Amino acid sequence: MSAVPAAPRSASADALSPWAFARVLLARVGALCLVELQRLRHDRSELYTRAIQPVLWLVIFGGTFNRLHAIPTGDIPYIDFLAPGILAQSALFISIFYGIQIIWERDAGILAKLLVTPTPRAALIAGKAFAAGIRAFSQVIVVLVLSAILGVALTTNPLRLVAAAAAVWLAAAFFSCLSMSIAGIVLKRERLLGIGQAIMMPLFFASNALYPIALMPAWLQAISLVNPLSYEVDALRGLLLGTHAHLLVDFGVLIVAAVLGIALAASLLDRLAR
Amino acid sequence: MSHDPPAVRCDGLTYAFGEHTAVDAIDLEVRPGEMFGLLGPNGAGKTTTIRVLTTLLRVPDGVAHVLGHDVARERMTVRRLIGYVPQQLSAEGALTGRENAMLFARLFDVPRAERAGRVDRALEATGMLEHADRMVSTYSGGMVRRLELAQALVNRPRLLILDEPTIGLDPIARSSVWDLIAELREQSGMTVLLTTHYMDEADGLCERIALMHRGRIRAIGSPAELKAAIGPDATLDDVFRHHAGDLPDDQARLRDVRSTRRTAIRLG
Numbered sequence: 299m300s301a302v303p304a305a306p307r308s309a310s311a312d313a314l315s316p317w318a319f320a321r322v323l324l325a326r327v328g329a330l331c332l333v334e335l336q337r338l339r340h341d342r343s344e345l346y347t348r349a350i351q352p353v354l355w356l357v358i359f360g361g362t363f364n365r366l367h368a369i370p371t372g373d374i375p376y377i378d379f380l381a382p383g384i385l386a387q388s389a390l391f392i393s394i395f396y397g398i399q400i401i402w403e404r405d406a407g408i409l410a411k412l413l414v415t416p417t418p419r420a421a422l423i424a425g426k427a428f429a430a431g432i433r434a435f436s437q438v439i440v441v442l443v444l445s446a447i448l449g450v451a452l453t454t455n456p457l458r459l460v461a462a463a464a465a466v467w468l469a470a471a472f473f474s475c476l477s478m479s480i481a482g483i484v485l486k487r488e489r490l491l492g493i494g495q496a497i498m499m500p501l502f503f504a505s506n507a508l509y510p511i512a513l514m515p516a517w518l519q520a521i522s523l524v525n526p527l528s529y530e531v532d533a534l535r536g537l538l539l540g541t542h543a544h545l546l547v548d549f550g551v552l553i554v555a556a557v558l559g560i561a562l563a564a565s566l567l568d569r570l571a572r
Numbered sequence: 573m574s575h576d577p578p579a580v581r582c583d584g585l586t587y588a589f590g591e592h593t594a595v596d597a598i599d600l601e602v603r604p605g606e607m608f609g610l611l612g613p614n615g616a617g618k619t620t621t622i623r624v625l626t627t628l629l630r631v632p633d634g635v636a637h638v639l640g641h642d643v644a645r646e647r648m649t650v651r652r653l654i655g656y657v658p659q660q661l662s663a664e665g666a667l668t669g670r671e672n673a674m675l676f677a678r679l680f681d682v683p684r685a686e687r688a689g690r691v692d693r694a695l696e697a698t699g700m701l702e703h704a705d706r707m708v709s710t711y712s713g714g715m716v717r718r719l720e721l722a723q724a725l726v727n728r729p730r731l732l733i734l735d736e737p738t739i740g741l742d743p744i745a746r747s748s749v750w751d752l753i754a755e756l757r758e759q760s761g762m763t764v765l766l767t768t769h770y771m772d773e774a775d776g777l778c779e780r781i782a783l784m785h786r787g788r789i790r791a792i793g794s795p796a797e798l799k800a801a802i803g804p805d806a807t808l809d810d811v812f813r814h815h816a817g818d819l820p821d822d823q824a825r826l827r828d829v830r831s832t833r834r835t836a837i838r839l840g
Contacts (some may be wrong), residue, residue, distance in 0.1 A: 312648050322681075329678035337666050340707065407662030411723070414626045414656045415679035416648045571628050572589075 314418065323421045330425030334432040344433075349440045352388045356381065356444055369509050374451075374539060381445040381452075382534035383507030386527055388441060389434035389466050390501060393473035394494045396430040397481030401490060404570050413571050420564040423478060427560055430474035431467035438466055452538050461545075462537040468552040469530040473501075475559030482566025507531050526555040576604045577640030579731050579763035580625060585635045587620050594620040596787035602765055602780075604639075607757060609778035610767040611808070616784040618767035619659065622735050625765070626656045639730055652680070655724030659735040661716040665709035669700055669719050672708060673726055680727040694725040697759070698752060714745025718752065725756070732757070734766040738773065750777055771808035783812055790815035 314322065338345065356377070363369055364377040371379035403409040412422060445452055453459065481490050502508075504518055505527040511519055522528050529551040536543020580602035587595040595617040602608045610618045623629045624636055627647040636643045638650045663672045673691045682690055695701040698718040708716065717737065724732060737753065738746040754777060757764050768774050774781055775795045782792040791798055791811065799806040802814050 312646060314648075325678065325681065329675060332678075333664075333667065333671070333675055336668075336671050340666055340668075405660075406664075407658035407660030408664060410623075410626075410628055410658045411656060411662055411676075412679065413628055414651055414654070415676065416651045416681065417679055418648075568630075 319418065319421070322416075322418060323424055326417055326421040326425040327428045330422075330429045331432050334429035338433065338436065345436045345440075348388065348392065348437060351391065352384050352437065352441050353444060355384045355387070356441070356448060360384070360448070369513070371510065372541075374541065377445075377448055378450045378539055379510075379535070380508065381441065381448075381450045382538050383505075383531050385438060385441040385445075385466065385534055385538075386469065386505075386530045387502050387507050388437040389431075389470050389530075390473050390527060391498060392434050392437065393430045393470040394477050394498045394501075395491070396426070396433075396474035397477035397479075397490050397494075398487055400426065400478050400570065401481050401485065401487050404485075409570060413567075419567045420560055423475065423564040423567065424471075424560050426478065427471035427474045427556065427563070428467065431470035434466055434470035435463065438463055450539075453540060458537045462534050465530050465533040465537070465549065465552060468549070468556050469526060472526050472552065472555040472559040475556070475563040478563040479559070479566050482563065482569045485569065501525060501527055505531060526551060577637070578602060579604050579606070579639055580608075580765060581637040582621070582625075583635055585621070585624060585631065587617075587624055587629060587631060589620075593787055595624070598784075598787075598789050600782060600789060600792075602763060605761055605763055606779045607754070607764045607777060608766070609774040609781040610765065610784060611769065611771060611774050611781050611812070612767075612784035613769055615786075617787040618784055619735055621784075622656075622733055622765075622767060626654060626733055627651060652727070653730050655727055655729030655732045657717070657720045657724055657732075657734045657737060659739060661713055661720070661740070663708045663711075663716050663719045663723065665707065668705050668707055669695065669711070669722075670704040672719060673704075673722050676723045677726040682726060690726050690728075691722075694722040695719075697725060697756060698722040712745065713741050714749060717741065717745070717749050721749075721752065721756065728760075729762060731763045731765065734764065736767055736769070738768065738770065746773070753777075771812065775808050781808075783815055785812075785816040 360377045360380045363380070364375055367376070369376055369379075400409060403412070413419075442452065477490070477494060480493050484490055484493065504521040505525050506522060507527065511522050511528065514522060529548040532543050533545055533548035533552070535541045536545055536548070578601045580600060582598050582600040584597045584599060585595055586593065586597050598617075598621065610621060612618055620629065624631050625638055625643060627643050627650055631644055633642055633644045639653050641649045641653070643650050663669070667675075670691060673694055674687065677687045677691050692701065695704050698721050700715065700718050700722055703711070703715060708719065711719065734753065738749050741749060750773060753764060753766070756762075766778075778795065780792065780794050781798070783790045783798075795808060798811045799808065802811050
């Protein structure tokens, strides 16, 4: 047997230092967000069709309940109370089906090619999760413009708007990871569609998007407390309307949820790679 | 100077999907710079072998090496050295050709200053530069394959791995893709490992081939050697029949069939 050549020094590339991992992570998130923007630029139809639902919720549902005064929302009008909830909801509806893309990419061989690049699985999932957030941003703009037209007293403070966008981004990352995790389990587009349909309305109703948590029966309050959507809505209300919010807790929950979601989806990626 | 490690080396590589052993204790060595073909019918284990070598499937340490690096322990290093084109036509239709290539330049950490130049050169080398700013959804199958080769080339791979590069293409596109692969290899000196079930095409192009059947390698050598060992006018099909018995399709793994079907569905 011939002597085995000494292992090259860079052989431990698999075990990245935290600093190197952070750099790869940022680079991949950037690359995949850019691709999402390019997709949106080439095909804007989804932007328009996705705008229909929030318009209905705000104009019809919001308009009606605003006049009925059926839901006590303290010193702000119901339509104001509702707007951040609808913003969170429309971002949720986009992210909860984002896993369909990863199943499609798997069937098309694209996922295999992505996995053969020097990209740790968690970085690939994080990239896709935050790319889902880019898609959700389109809704931020639609809902904010519409709310302004409907006379909702929104903040104009740019810092608060940026923080609100960050809350939507983090929540979209979490819900798209939930979707990609389900994709990793069911592996079929149709099944993911079914499960997505089945969980999106419960997630929406078991949150503070439509009514204050205090109005809910105790069991629903309990569910709403573990639902990241509630924390997103709370943060959005605080930032956009200036109502009392628990911003530190909200962002803490959203960040932890996004990190856990990325870890879960990344651990299921092997099933999709096979 | 130390000798170059083999481009690919498998020592008793085995991979099973549940009960089904797709690859059964194969030994294989691909020399640096050669054009090597892995031949066999659907279900022979070619794609599974490729998926192990590209780090997509996990195997124990020590059974498979790419350019001297263990595919199990040094996955990131291996990925930086290879270019991979899967069986399906896998470019993204909702983007332009250039955007597709640029994405892979980013994913392979090509420095920002070099990206545009490298993407242009890769598109040029595959004859896709003039179509670069069109949406991929308007491309023909042969054009998508060329673009995929460009995507692999932006990384300047030392080993190019192609899984059934001409499957699903019409005869003209097929021969032009083969010509392109031969040309790219001549220019860059990279090693090419490909799988195909078109025996006649491999015959003219590959310097050495391995015949796979039911997860095992039945014969290995240059097409001329393998044919000469059987008889004066033997074809590779004869060689295969000699080593494997009849060409059986009954054992064909669903996996290959399924992915081919997926491609067909996607292309309408």
